[in-house]
Amino acid sequence: MTFPDGTRALTNVSFDVARGEFITIVGPSGCGKSTLLKIATGLLEQSSGEVVLESERVGYVFQDATLMPWRTVQRNVELLAELHGIPKAERKDLAKKAIETVRLTGFEKHYPRSLSGGMKMRASLARTLTLSPPLFLFDEPFGAVDEITREHLNEETLRLFEREQFGGLFITHSISEAVFLSTKVLVMSARPGRIVAEFEVPFAYPRSPEIRFDPEFARLSGQISHALRGAHS
């Protein structure tokens, strides 16, 4: 991927995400991770290469919740179904279920300004869930929340993944988040971004939060960290 100003953001990046697969890309800031996701969704057009999607319905979870401040939680969650022309009754139902899934029941009538950062993120997840997309793209979604909320949100994401068996492509700075969630972790180098290392994560699903304390978890995190340092220099 080369931008018009000549910046080479990505080069030789190639991988597949199948349903039931959760792939995380870790890399230093500015390595082109977000560019990659934007290309995957079509928000940006690549200068060369190809993106093949199974379905047009792609779930995209943004860096922040990107809720509409003028809509209640319920109406925010209904938004995507609305854009896709799903009738009102059905969309209400979809939203209700999604809100239940992320455990925000009881907050339907709240406006985003009265929600905590974690709750906003969960509302945002629920919004994406209403379309039950076969592919979920996460663009460093939990960077802005505190550590404890982040762990909760990770567990939530994991639960969703185990339930829905979508294909997941997750982008993050956090190694532990990557290992905790993924079937596979890809390490990207600094600009121009390319994939320099690949790690299979051996833990089976469903995963318990306890795996974070497993020696294997630490060992793998160490290896990824090492690869990341190599990619940085």
Added chain:
Amino acid sequence: MSTDIESPAPAAAVAVTSPDLEPEVSYKAKREAIWRVVVPPFLVGAATIGLWYFISYAILEPKRRFLLQPPHRVWEEGFADSETLSEMFKGLWSSGRVAFWGLLIAIALGFTLAIIMSQAKMLERAFFPYFVMLQAIPILAIVPLIGFWFGYGRSSRIVVCVIIAIFPIIVNTLFGLLSAESGLHDLMTLHGAGRLTRIRKVMFPAALPAIFAGLRISAGLSVIGAIVGDFFFGKGDIGIGQLLKRYVARIEGEKLLAAVILSCVLGVAVFVFFGWLANRVAGKWAPSTRGKK
């Protein structure tokens, strides 16, 4: 705890009590609120009237008192005299209607222009400088032109109104439309939303707080515009501006001041109305427009 003498003093103690449990405190808070909210403007008002009397009686000698008649004379000649009062209310009604139509046209035109400019940076660059120029035209200078084009009656008054009131609407609406978070635009793009959907679901709601801030200013300006227009284009029914002109000509200072106060009240009323409307429409979700002290 209190009986346990041996227990070491805690390094920190945190206690939270609900204020509802102490009605005396809340009563006191209420009284304090009255002191803080009601009393200061009242004092300034009283001081102003005091100063007014002082100037009328202590500074101006009787021969020159007509320059600033004291408040009670304004009351007697202006408000207490039913004939004058009804005359002024009629004028106010006429000017109020002009202001209303002027504002309505300014809103329709301003929204349309802002929406057009919000669609492409190029359009904004092409048009915006001219709106700034329009804003900079001294209305006095083009009064004869407006007269030639639209006659010397109500249409011209409305035109003046529109020229004066439209700028804040254009600027605030445009600024508001462009203020929507880029993430929301990406979301719209991802889900194939068209231009109209984007305006309707993202840009317009995002613009509402700014739009209302503009409307509050423009509403006041439209009242001023109606009065100014009245001054120059006096054909047809008599607006408050014509009355002002008449009172000046007859050196009826009391009536003049009364009319000024009344038009001021009209301006305040529309300002308050749009504040209320803004709160009704966006109060639940918009960030507060007033800073906290």
